[in-house]
Amino acid sequence: MRRWVCTTVAILAASGMTARAQKPPLLPEKDVAALANELSGETAKRNLEGLARLHRQRGSQGFHAAAELVAERARAYGLSDVAILQFPADGKIFYGTQRSRPAWDAERGELWELREHEGMRVPEHLLGSYEAEPVVLAEDSESADVTAALVDVGNGTSESDYSGKDVKGKIVLAAAQPGAVQDLAVGKFGAVGILSYAQNQKTAWWGEDENLIRWGHLETFSPNKTFGFMVSLKMARGLRERLAKGESITLHAVVKAGQHPGYYEVVTATIPGADPKLKDEEIAFSCHLDHQRPGANDNASGCVTILEAARTLQKLIANGAIARPARTIRFIWPPEIEGTLALLNGNGRSSITSATKSDDGTLQSFHEKLIVVPGVELARRIKAAIHMDMVGGGLETKAVFHVTRGPMSLPSFVHDVAWAFAEFANEQSYKFAATGKAEYPLVAPEGGKEPLRAEYLPYSMGSDHDVYQDSSFGIPSIYMNDWPDRYIHTNFDSAANIDPTKLKRAAFIGAASGYYLAILNDERVEQLTATIWPYRIHRVAGSEERDLQVPKEQRFAADSARAEYDLSAIEAISGFAPSGAPEREKRRSMIPLAKYANDPAQTAKASGDGVLKFARKREPKGPLAVFGYDYFGDHAKAAGIGTPKLLSYEGFWGAGEEYAYEVLNFANGKRNAQEIRDAVSAEYGPVPLEFVVEYLKALEKIGIVEQVK
Numbered sequence: 001m002r003r004w005v006c007t008t009v010a011i012l013a014a015s016g017m018t019a020r021a022q023k024p025p026l027l028p029e030k031d032v033a034a035l036a037n038e039l040s041g042e043t044a045k046r047n048l049e050g051l052a053r054l055h056r057q058r059g060s061q062g063f064h065a066a067a068e069l070v071a072e073r074a075r076a077y078g079l080s081d082v083a084i085l086q087f088p089a090d091g092k093i094f095y096g097t098q099r100s101r102p103a104w105d106a107e108r109g110e111l112w113e114l115r116e117h118e119g120m121r122v123p124e125h126l127l128g129s130y131e132a133e134p135v136v137l138a139e140d141s142e143s144a145d146v147t148a149a150l151v152d153v154g155n156g157t158s159e160s161d162y163s164g165k166d167v168k169g170k171i172v173l174a175a176a177q178p179g180a181v182q183d184l185a186v187g188k189f190g191a192v193g194i195l196s197y198a199q200n201q202k203t204a205w206w207g208e209d210e211n212l213i214r215w216g217h218l219e220t221f222s223p224n225k226t227f228g229f230m231v232s233l234k235m236a237r238g239l240r241e242r243l244a245k246g247e248s249i250t251l252h253a254v255v256k257a258g259q260h261p262g263y264y265e266v267v268t269a270t271i272p273g274a275d276p277k278l279k280d281e282e283i284a285f286s287c288h289l290d291h292q293r294p295g296a297n298d299n300a301s302g303c304v305t306i307l308e309a310a311r312t313l314q315k316l317i318a319n320g321a322i323a324r325p326a327r328t329i330r331f332i333w334p335p336e337i338e339g340t341l342a343l344l345n346g347n348g349r350s351s352i353t354s355a356t357k358s359d360d361g362t363l364q365s366f367h368e369k370l371i372v373v374p375g376v377e378l379a380r381r382i383k384a385a386i387h388m389d390m391v392g393g394g395l396e397t398k399a400v401f402h403v404t405r406g407p408m409s410l411p412s413f414v415h416d417v418a419w420a421f422a423e424f425a426n427e428q429s430y431k432f433a434a435t436g437k438a439e440y441p442l443v444a445p446e447g448g449k450e451p452l453r454a455e456y457l458p459y460s461m462g463s464d465h466d467v468y469q470d471s472s473f474g475i476p477s478i479y480m481n482d483w484p485d486r487y488i489h490t491n492f493d494s495a496a497n498i499d500p501t502k503l504k505r506a507a508f509i510g511a512a513s514g515y516y517l518a519i520l521n522d523e524r525v526e527q528l529t530a531t532i533w534p535y536r537i538h539r540v541a542g543s544e545e546r547d548l549q550v551p552k553e554q555r556f557a558a559d560s561a562r563a564e565y566d567l568s569a570i571e572a573i574s575g576f577a578p579s580g581a582p583e584r585e586k587r588r589s590m591i592p593l594a595k596y597a598n599d600p601a602q603t604a605k606a607s608g609d610g611v612l613k614f615a616r617k618r619e620p621k622g623p624l625a626v627f628g629y630d631y632f633g634d635h636a637k638a639a640g641i642g643t644p645k646l647l648s649y650e651g652f653w654g655a656g657e658e659y660a661y662e663v664l665n666f667a668n669g670k671r672n673a674q675e676i677r678d679a680v681s682a683e684y685g686p687v688p689l690e691f692v693v694e695y696l697k698a699l700e701k702i703g704i705v706e707q708v709k
């Protein structure tokens with residue numbers, strides 16, 4: 001039975017003959033046609049080629065050049081309020097839970113192998129050059145000029161890796177990231193530098209291409225400053241073989257690099273809304289502008305795709321092809337996570353110099369205007385975010401395109417809006433691929449013709465959408481991302497692998513969703529709920545399969561938590577359409593699982609620590625594990641608290657960090673610990689109550705939550 005159902009669904013999906021209409025969803029067809037025509041995968045890719053030249057480390061000259069490139073394009077496209085906002089970053093200032101990381105720049109980095117020649121050591125072979133390939137120098141490397149022997153320390157992350165080896169004054173060759181090695185190799189055993197062949201994120205293709213050089217990192221805040229060079233697996237294998245035979249290898253490393261007080265820079269621009277009241281509300285397009293060169297898919301692709309959405313919306317609005325939306329649309333290009341935390345917590349500043357010219361064109365005077373964007377106000381104005389991180393992967397990268405739902409702690413319908421457009425793009429692109437004919441093939445002239453086949457998936461973490469959706473901001477976020485990507489964080493994440501058709505389709509889904517959310521009002525609610533209601537059934541069906549893995553006594557509680565999500569997600573429409581949101585009771589009758597919602601007879605009564613209630617404090621804002629900094633770990637250590645068991649817990653559909661993120665998000669002073677346990681069990685799989693309570697009590701000790709009587 002199940003098999004038959006699955007096969008049928010697969011056939012329907014593959015043939016594009018789903019029950020859903022072939023007409024575009026939610027927006028008038030003329031608006032969709034205007035977007036589909038104007039959005040250009042080639043324009044996006046040309047901008048991507050510009051960004052991919054640059055090594056874009058946070059606070060660096062390369063990042064600044066990328067910011068200037070984006071700002072210049074945004075101005076040329078006619079966007080408003082274009083600014084590069086600056087946030088001081090010196091290692092001491094906090095932006096919510098993010099300890100600012102000082103800027104890091106490099107001028108030079110060369111690693112040579114030396115050989116003996118007439119009693120002298122002379123350069124023989126260049127193993128890596130920052131100038132040619134900046135990825136070879138690990139981020140946060142410090143200056144050095146050393147000649148030293150190379151010692152193989154295996155992984156380099158445990159003391160046993162060093163037993164019987166003298167690494168003092170030498171360079172270690174390690175399989176792990178430099179940051180995972182530095183405190184032992186340099187701090188404890190006195191090595192003078194690190195050569196790493198760390199591999200990128202695990203996928204089926206992991207370790208297969210031995211020519212990849214991975215982006216390397218040292219720990220920003222480690223007291224054991226050093227330098228790290230990154231080499232390919234192929235080069236590392238060669239060096240290891242020679243060392244294993246007893247050969248001695250002498251290296252000469254020259255590094256001119258280091259941390260310095262600087263700025264996080266965040267580019268922003270707007271399309272002002274038309275409604276006198278609603279223009280203070282914003283729909284934000286987000287991405288992240290940092291990462292190693294070339295970083296084409298991760299994440300030049302997201303940056304240029306929101307830029308293309310910006311260009312297109314601005315042009316279509318300016319020439320009257322589509323109406324100016326009621327709400328303001330904002331575009332944001334930050335360094336990942338830390339830049340978003342700075343933006344939403346800090347006061348972004350930018351000074352804009354303009355010149356006055358007389359009638360004959362001669363220069364008269366300069367004016368300097370200081371722009372300040374208070375983060376607290378901005379966070380209040382943003383009603384929803386559309387975050388793109390890796391959206392251009394073509395066949396070579398092995399990408400599956402995801403439209404990702406939000407966390408269960410923040411019920412919202414905005415992801416369903418994105419899925420409505422993604423499903424339409426799936427159908428149209430499949431129809432085109434299969435028959436050569438479709439009204440909206442969404443194909444770029446220089447791009448592929450494959451069907452999109454986007455998937456709608458449960459919440460997964462790992463980018464700036466985690467910041468927006470954290471309970472201290474509570475901004476629902478559409479997350480569009482590719483996974484897997486066999487070249488992520490390596491020198492081969494190059495523009496050649498990026499498909500203009502994919503960029504066009506991602507831009508279409510994003511632009512249509514953002515524009516729709518910017519015009520959503522009471523009159524549109526009926527059509528909206530009718531469109532997105534079937535997706536809820538999708539979710540419930542998936543939940544039933546998951547339920548089989550949940551112990552019986554927790555199943556009602558899990559169902560109840562999911563039903564509550566669905567009811568609240570539809571109700572969240574009232575945030576956009578105050579009198580249009582449907583009644584809870586009307587919707588409740590349509591949710592089979594709702595019979596369990598808040599039914600005390602179906603759920604075990606809380607007792608003991610299960611009755612404890614905790615509420616999150618207003619400050620600090622942000623998730624507790626952020627970029628290059630672990631707020632929880634740092635503060636727990638200072639308070640003498642051991643690592644809570646929840647942080648290393650492996651659930652069916654989630655693990656430590658995910659449970660921790662949601663336990664905190666659910667702590668609103670109303671749910672008791674047992675209800676929080678039930679909710680995270682529904683989301684990530686059953687977890688013992690004592691783990692949840694232990695974590696909440698640790699959060700209380702470090703001042704993140706307080707007990708509510």
Ligand SMILES: [Zn+2]
Nearest residue numbers: 298299389390
């Ligand atoms: Zn990314």
